[in-house]
Amino acid sequence: MRYISTRGTAPVLNFEEAMLTGLARDGGLYVPEVIPQMGVADIARLEGLSYEAIAYRVMRPFVGGVFTDDEFEGIIARAYAGFGHAARAPLVQLDQGHFLLELFHGPTLAFKDFAMQLIGQMFQTALGRRGERVTIVGATSGDTGSAAIEAFRGLDNVDVFILYPHGRISEVQRRQMTTPVESNVHALAMDGDFDECQARLKDMFNDFAFRDEVKLAGVNSINWGRVLAQVVYYFSAAVSVGAPHRPVSFTVPTGNFGDIFAGYIAKRMGLPIDKLVVATNQNDILDRCLKGQGYHKGATVPSISPSMDIQVSSNFERALFDAYDREGPAIVQLMDELKAGGFEVSQGAMQVLQSHYASGRASEDETSATIASALATTGELLCPHSAVGVKVAEEHRVTGTPMITLATAHPAKFPDAVEQAATQRPPLPPRMADLYERAERVSRVPNDLQALISHIKGHRAA
Ligand SMILES: Cc1ncc(COP(=O)(O)O)c(C=O)c1O
Ligand SMILES: N[C@@H](CCOP(=O)(O)O)C(=O)O
Numbered sequence: 001m002r003y004i005s006t007r008g009t010a011p012v013l014n015f016e017e018a019m020l021t022g023l024a025r026d027g028g029l030y031v032p033e034v035i036p037q038m039g040v041a042d043i044a045r046l047e048g049l050s051y052e053a054i055a056y057r058v059m060r061p062f063v064g065g066v067f068t069d070d071e072f073e074g075i076i077a078r079a080y081a082g083f084g085h086a087a088r089a090p091l092v093q094l095d096q097g098h099f100l101l102e103l104f105h106g107p108t109l110a111f112k113d114f115a116m117q118l119i120g121q122m123f124q125t126a127l128g129r130r131g132e133r134v135t136i137v138g139a140t141s142g143d144t145g146s147a148a149i150e151a152f153r154g155l156d157n158v159d160v161f162i163l164y165p166h167g168r169i170s171e172v173q174r175r176q177m178t179t180p181v182e183s184n185v186h187a188l189a190m191d192g193d194f195d196e197c198q199a200r201l202k203d204m205f206n207d208f209a210f211r212d213e214v215k216l217a218g219v220n221s222i223n224w225g226r227v228l229a230q231v232v233y234y235f236s237a238a239v240s241v242g243a244p245h246r247p248v249s250f251t252v253p254t255g256n257f258g259d260i261f262a263g264y265i266a267k268r269m270g271l272p273i274d275k276l277v278v279a280t281n282q283n284d285i286l287d288r289c290l291k292g293q294g295y296h297k298g299a300t301v302p303s304i305s306p307s308m309d310i311q312v313s314s315n316f317e318r319a320l321f322d323a324y325d326r327e328g329p330a331i332v333q334l335m336d337e338l339k340a341g342g343f344e345v346s347q348g349a350m351q352v353l354q355s356h357y358a359s360g361r362a363s364e365d366e367t368s369a370t371i372a373s374a375l376a377t378t379g380e381l382l383c384p385h386s387a388v389g390v391k392v393a394e395e396h397r398v399t400g401t402p403m404i405t406l407a408t409a410h411p412a413k414f415p416d417a418v419e420q421a422a423t424q425r426p427p428l429p430p431r432m433a434d435l436y437e438r439a440e441r442v443s444r445v446p447n448d449l450q451a452l453i454s455h456i457k458g459h460r461a462a
Helices: 015-021 040-044 051-063 069-080 112-130 143-152 171-178 194-206 208-214 224-240 258-269 285-293 316-323 328-339 347-356 364-378 384-396 415-422 449-459
Strands: 003-005 030-032 091-095 098-102 134-139 158-165 185-190 248-253 273-280 357-361 403-407 443-445
Touching: 003 015, 015 112, 015 224, 030 224, 040 224, 051 069, 051 224, 069 112, 091 364, 098 224, 098 384, 112 143, 112 224, 134 143, 134 194, 143 158, 143 171, 143 185, 158 171, 158 194, 158 449, 171 185, 185 194, 185 449, 194 208, 194 449, 208 449, 224 248, 224 258, 248 258, 248 384, 258 273, 258 316, 273 285, 273 384, 285 347, 285 357, 316 328, 316 347, 347 357, 357 384, 364 384, 364 415, 384 403, 384 415, 443 449
Parallel strands: 098 403, 134 158, 158 185, 185 443, 248 273, 248 403, 273 357
Antiparallel strands: 003 030, 091 098
């Protein structure tokens, strides 16, 4: 299995190399050269299997010969052993034909654990074999960072630095990053918003001297391994509501476009997905773009679903790559225009995008109202991101086709917003009950590439 860059000029890599490289050296994102296929019979055989067994069958062809069968089975088993639900990703019914896929039973209570726990295990196996140590730098609007710190804390062969936008994440998210005591993990509160954190991260990858000196690696969804792990739950969920014998739709609360892109990969592999619905909060650049209004950056407005306060949605580049017939130079041009403020999508590419993705947005009031009404009618307490999804899903449901909305975080990660909407404060699970008493360790850093580089160099173990 070979991986190519969306910008067309970086070296072609195998799975392990693409996973450890993160951003391609031409600034692009790695994607599989060919998407492996699963036929109707292969998908039907997933019914009744454990989450781990489905994960093995769905991901195995993407990994190639990098891990042996036994190694890969062990990696998957260890990744999901710590989840708090036997089904890992249980499906609950909200209404006739509308289901919620609960992706918040991992150690940090958000969907990011599905991929981060897995790539933590894959990094450990691959780096142990190579005898290498790497420096992971990540950008987060709250959940990626906490999942990464949890997955990599205390591991021998990695230093982890996570940039988060100072003052723009929830207290639970912050404390999940600032309270681990292991000396190889570092939370950095940066002045700026998430897009600026992500831009500095990409600047670091494009500074080859720094990148090579510290052996920079990335665990944001620029890393193909992150997207791949998320493909699995589209299969597990769809099969439990009747796929491959009938089509299924998904609505996905979306920010950096990694999760919905995983759904697109599942569809390209053969899963009968009718609609993939992108649900945004008031930072609705993706909704506007998918409705044909171009991709034009504005100011990011803080919302009650802060993890989706994003304007530069990094994985949208992967979607554009396919929509532009995998023409690297076209993507280079669009990304140059984006640096200057935005771009228009060609008519042909727009048709391709709209054939795969629908979209909608939820205002702040609509999000709060959905939290309240879901609790009243179904007893389900939603986090604000999941509520954005449920509201948009309701607008796209079609009789006869099950709609599955991804519940991307536990409500206890956003207790203030949930309490305000539902007059009920969701408690943290018992294992985290002392989170507010634990001591915090965090460095305040400026939005400045050189300052960040010297901070990281000065705090690495090796
Ligand atoms: C809770 C939550 N929901 C939804 C999203 C959006 O996911 P994606 O960035 O993969 O589109 C994020 C962050 O990315 C998140 O943390
Ligand atoms: N919402 C994310 C933003 C980063 O997304 P990623 O999937 O690219 O890592 C977060 O919680 O950090």
